[in-house]
Every structure is written in C-alpha cells, then in structure tokens.
Amino acid sequence: MNVKTETRTPTSADPSVKLAIADCDIHPSPKSVEKEIYPYLEERWRKHNDIYGLILRQPYQSGPAYPKGQPDAARRDAYVPGGGRPGSDVKYMGTHHLDEHNVQLGVLNPLRSGQGLQNVDFAAAYCRAVNDWQISHWTSQDARLKGSVCLPYEDAALSVEEIERRAGDPNFVQAFMLIRTSEPMGQRRYWPIYDALAAANMPLAVHAFGFGGTPSTSSGWPSYYIEDMVAHAQSAQSMVMSLVMEGVFERAPGLKVVVVEAGFAWLPPLAWRLDRIWEKNRAELPHVKRPPSEYIRDHIWLTTQPFEEPDRRSHLKDTMEWIGWDKLLFATDYPHWDFDDPARLPLPKVDKATRENFFLGNALDLYGLR
C-alpha cells in the first residue's frame, strides 16, 4: 500500500477537543513477548510458554474462533512505523494518540495478560509479569499513562496476593478483570478479591471478553463475529446483576466497578428490571438490603466505547441522563478498530461542566487524581 500525505489533514472538528481528556481504555501490547515480558517471568514459566503457550478455554492457540472484522482488530493507521503491532510503542502512542487528542490520563488495559488461562499458576505468574511490564515500558515512560493491575481472578488467593503487592503504587489506578468469568462474578469464590480491593481502596475495571467457558449466550454459541461482539452487552448485564444480587456491594461498600468496552445504554433497563424482581423476591435475597438500582448508582461506572448510536441524539441524551452523566467515562479503545474519536463523538448537547467531566473530570474523581 502506498499512502502519501501531501497536506496535513486537520482531524479536530470540535473546539472542546482542545480540552485535556481522559482515555479510560487503551490497549498496550508488547512488541516482543520474549524481549519485554520474559524478563519478568521465572525461567520455569518462560519454558512453559515456549512449549505450551497461553492456553485459554477457547479452541485455537492464537486467534479467536470468531475471526474478527479487521486483522488484529486494529486500526490500519495504528501500526507503528518501522515495525510493531498497534499499541506496542509508547513513543508512537504518545504522538499518534495522546498528543493528537490531548489525553491527560490514559488508562492501560492489557488484554493478553494471562487472565483466564486454564493453568492457574501460569496465569498468576503471567499477570504479575504483565503488571511489571506496564511499569517498565509504559507508566514510567509517559506520565500520562496509568496501569491496571491484571488479576489471575480464577484463583482468589493469588489475586489477593497481586492486589496487596500493588496496593498504593501510583503506577496503577485500578485492578482489572474480564467479564466472562467461569462463574458469575458476584459468587463467593471471588469475594476475597473484592474484600482486598475495598481494603486497598482500588477500583475494579471489568472489561469485555474473557473465556470462562460458558457459551456467550444462554442459548448456546452464536454463529457470527457480529453476534459475539454485540453479546458483550448481555454478558455485562449478567455480570452486574450477579454483583448486585449476591450482595457484593453490601459486603464491600467501598468497592467501585467500571464496566469497560461493553456499551452503556443497556444499564437503565437492567436497573428497572432488577428493582422490580428484587421487590417480589425479598424472601430469597435478605442480603440485598436496598433496591438494585441504588447499588448500581453508587457502585457502577461505565466507559463509553463503543459509543451508542440511536438515530436521534435526544434518545441518547435520555439514556445518559437515566444513567447519570457522572457515571460515564470517555474511552477510545485505541488502537482497536471501533475507535471513538473524541473530536467527532456524536455527544448530546450538555453544559460545559458536564461535558468537561464526561471527558476528564469523572475519571479524575473516580481514580482520585484531582
């Protein structure tokens, strides 16, 4: 492909993009696992990876059983000049994305981090290595970037160890899990994680995907990649329902949860539905002391990518009001395709303060970075 840029194309269409913004969902990758991750893995696990690789509860050694819409699910223009997968170079990310969009806070969510591996010990080792790598290759290189503590969440005790290892470390703003766990996230096998997070005052981001082994719909596996993508919203709903209905927020009242990359317009109907069913089933749920919508309001935040696109912006505005503008965190999902450009986002009209909080203030408040 031969692409020559004769003139610089201005991408900024909206004056507010000159405001500093937060991007609450950036995906870094290593250029080379051997060079960047192995230094943080014991010899035993390096050998293991060389022989067996990362084996998840999914069919293929590399690549999903639902092939994606674009290679690497990445924007074509995000490949690093001079070689390197999209999102693998902190300097290029700095200019191509952070400078370009005036990102003051970029939250890193590493996806191929060993979470959910069938081998739980390997998962713990790999997560720890990825967390070390976030510091050495990213957060220590660009002060705008903050990491997420990847947890080997299918083993609560090992996850608690990792939380305690990183608690208070300013390189990280949150812990990180994936939505499709092997059992619903509210269940008691995961409770020690939430206890530790609350004690460490560390928010928890829960990102789309995960390979817990349950079909991505409750009626079995769908056929198409588009279904797999859309279904993250249904998985997120079930995850939120589980946290609420298992009483996690009663148990850990300090816990804050961010739902990442699963959309957001589904939240109000879920809250209304849970309230109604809770009211009728109080006898079954003595540990859920308040209406579910109250727990949701107090404990759930959502990143906004992929952005919702009704035909009418007024319908989107209704939805964002029902959620609460203060619960929404702007994100781009850089470098993936499906990128939301802050300058071009079809955001409903709101006052300046709300808009600024949407793009930055809400994230600074949530992560205690004001």
Next chain:
Amino acid sequence: MTKHVVAAAADVPPGERLKVDVAGTPVAIFNLDGEFFGLMDRCPHMGGSLCEGRLIGLVESEGPGRYKYSRGGEIVRCPWHGWEFDIRTGKSRFDPSRWKTRAYAFDVAKGEELVEQAYEAETVDVSVEDEYIVVDI
C-alpha cells in the same frame, strides 16, 4: 470552474491509493484498473481516513448462506468502524442513499495539453512529458 492538478498519474499505480489535498479538502485517490476515483478522505461517520482503509470486493447476497462476490478491490472499509464505501460512487454499502462521502470525478490530462490551459497545482510540478490526475472544481 478551475482545473486542479492533484498528482502525477504515475504516483498512483493500479491498485494503489494516494492522499492529496484538493482545494483544501483531503481526498483519497484510488486507481481501479487505470481509472482514477476520488473520495473525500473523511468517513461521514466519525471522520476516519478512508485512504487508510482496506480494499475488499463487493459482497452481496440473495439469502442467508448465499454469497455473491464481485468487483474485487473496489470497496474501501473505513479503518475505524469498518463502514464500506464504493470507491466509484462514494456511497456506503449499508445505506447508499443516506450515508455517503463526496466522490470526485478525476480525469487524466497530458502535461503538454495542460501547459496550454489555466490550472491550479498547489503541490505538483507539471511537465509536458508526463500525465496528471486532474479534477474540475
């Protein structure tokens, strides 16, 4: 109407593309089998650069499980959200009447003819021996 010279024809071989400026607007030039087509280089969705997108063929269907493939390389997918645009018309595939990007009709003019006429060429040096991609705006 002014004739704008946007590039030398040799700069855009068949199957290739080039991002240029046409009177202040970013335009992606595509060469389909020797014919030149231009699309405003901003996806009508959120402004992504179509010039950075992958080229595919036209995938149509008469029903589930039945695929009709034609016109290889004539559809460009926006790199951001994958919207398909027909390079020849600028129209999206999913809703051609409502969603499209501006299409430019390019001609090829010989340098020796151009120098006899008035033209704008902001960044291109015209010489009589070569051929050039031109558009009237």
Next chain:
Amino acid sequence: MPAVAPGAIDCDLHPAVPNVKALLPYFDDHWRDMIVQRGVHELDSISYPNNAPMTARPDWKPETGKAGVDLDRLRAEALDGFQTSLAICNCLYGVQLLYTEDMAYAYARAVNDWMAAEWLDKEPRLRASIVIPPQNPEYAAAEIDRLAGDKRFVQVLMLVMDEMPLGRRRYWPIYKAAERHGLPIGIHAGSAYRHPTTPVGWPSYHAEDSAAQAQAFQTTLSSLMTEGVFAEFPELKVVLLESGFAWLPSHMWRLGKFWRGLRMEIPWVDRHPMEIAKEHVRLTINPRDVPPSAEAVERLMNHFESDEMLLFSTDYPHWQFDGDDALPDGISPALAQKICQDNPLATYPRLKETVS
C-alpha cells in the same frame, strides 16, 4: 393509570396442566404405559417454582395446587376481570426441557390436544399457541402442520433458551412451517436448561434466573436477525412473550451500529435491525421493566419510533402487577388502544376469523 380498553386481547396467559394424570387420556397407549410405568414426574420448570412469588399472584393462587388450572377462575380473574374479548393460552408445561426427542414429541401432542379439549372447546374467548418439541425441528414442523387447520391455534410456542440460539438454521423447518400457515412464532421466557442461564455461568438465585430472561431475549433477537431468518421467511412475525420491552431500543442501537461496519459478514441483512424489528417483532406488555416515572415512560416509548410493537397481556396468573393496573403510567390513551386491540389483531390475523 391508563385503563385497559374493554374488549382488549390478552396475548399471554397460562392455563396450567394440573398434573400428568390430566394429560394421560391424550397420549397413545404406548406412551401412556411408559409414563405410568416409569413414574414420569411433573414437568414443572424451575423457571417458575410453584410457590415462588411471581409464579402466582396471591389473589390468583388457589388454596391448594397450582394456579391457572381452573377454567372458572380463569374466566373470572383473567377474562371477565379485564373484560378481554380474546386471550391466547401459552402452556408452559416443560415439554421443551426433556432430552428424549420422541418423548417430547409425544408430550407436545398430548398438551395440544388437552388444550383444545379442556380449554378451547369449553371457552370461546380462548385461543392457543401450538406447543412444539424443539428437540427435533422436523417433528415440530409436523406438529404445526397437524394443528394449523384448527384456527383456534394462532401461534407456535418456543422457549427463549434452547440448545442453540434460535436463529440458527437447525430451527428453520419450524419457521418454514409457521410461515406457510401464517402463524407467528411466540418466543416465551423460559429455558430448556441446556446451558447456564446467563452467559457468565449459572446464577445462585431464582430472582437472577428471572432477570436474566431479558439478556436471553436480546441475544435471541441478535441471532434471528443476523442469521437472516426474516430474509428467508419474509412473512414471519415473532412475538416475544413475557420478555420485558424497555431493553429493546438500546439493543437495536447496538446491533445496528455493529451491522453498519460488519455488513459484509452477514450480507443478507439489508436494513438496520430496528427497521427489521418494526416490521417483524412484537413484544407483550407484561412484565414491564419501565422507569418509575410516567414522564420517563413516555420518553422510553418514543425510543421505539413505532406504536405497533407492543401487545397487551396480563401474564395471568404470574404476578406482574396488582389489581387491574395492567398498563404502565405514561402511555397515552391512543397508544393504549393500539396495545390493547389494534396491534394484537394485526399480529394474529386468525383472531379476526370467527370460530364456531
């Protein structure tokens, strides 16, 4: 609170099989003998624990036994109680949950014959959905063909959670038969329990099972649309029963957004899913997962961009509302009229036919 228009059409109520003995006359000799000899238990789905609050409204629940077994009570409570002119019976005896397809087929036939004899023959206001065995789509199609001539059967019944997403080609013999006879597919809350009830695993509580139905309906619609069921069967209508409806617009926004970029994967989908839904998908009004204020309900209704999608239902004897509060605040009288009569008549053409 908006009043239910007199003469409304109730699109979802549940006469219940009191026990297997009531069904025995409707089996052939072989199955009757097997059922008795093997001591086959009641096919009572865990979706509706018999004594759980939402399974039966307190004033609709008898002193002993199941709610919904008594025709006189159903007449008084559901039909007279809401002055409905017609009501569609959806029997939820757990036929779809059996693993043995031949047995399921026998049960489906028995339930349908029992419904005709014990309910439709005795009460002219009643209509019914054909219960089918999804375990074997060819058997299911045969059962549709067997009963389609009886115009009191106005729909084909399926449960929203089965072995595979319902749009998959495996199920197409069912849709083909239904379309041929002009019968909508009624997809009801519930599960064959082949998979965990949520996409993230088995929940702990019955309340979660109930709540999770909404997500199941969402992925089911994704499946029906992306698989091209409405392209292949352009006359087919699907009614979502006991599904809730507040989630529909936002789900269509998401599915439509992704379709615009991934159209090439499913090129037989030629319009935005919301447009497909407006033409092919209907939803019953109860349970209603609506916001608590009438003003918000009104705004939510605008998100549908259609006044034709909602159908009146009581969901009798399930407990979804108290008294006669069957419609949510915030619905205009004009919309209430459409919900109560116009939309059901348009969705079920057979309702207009007089049945002697």
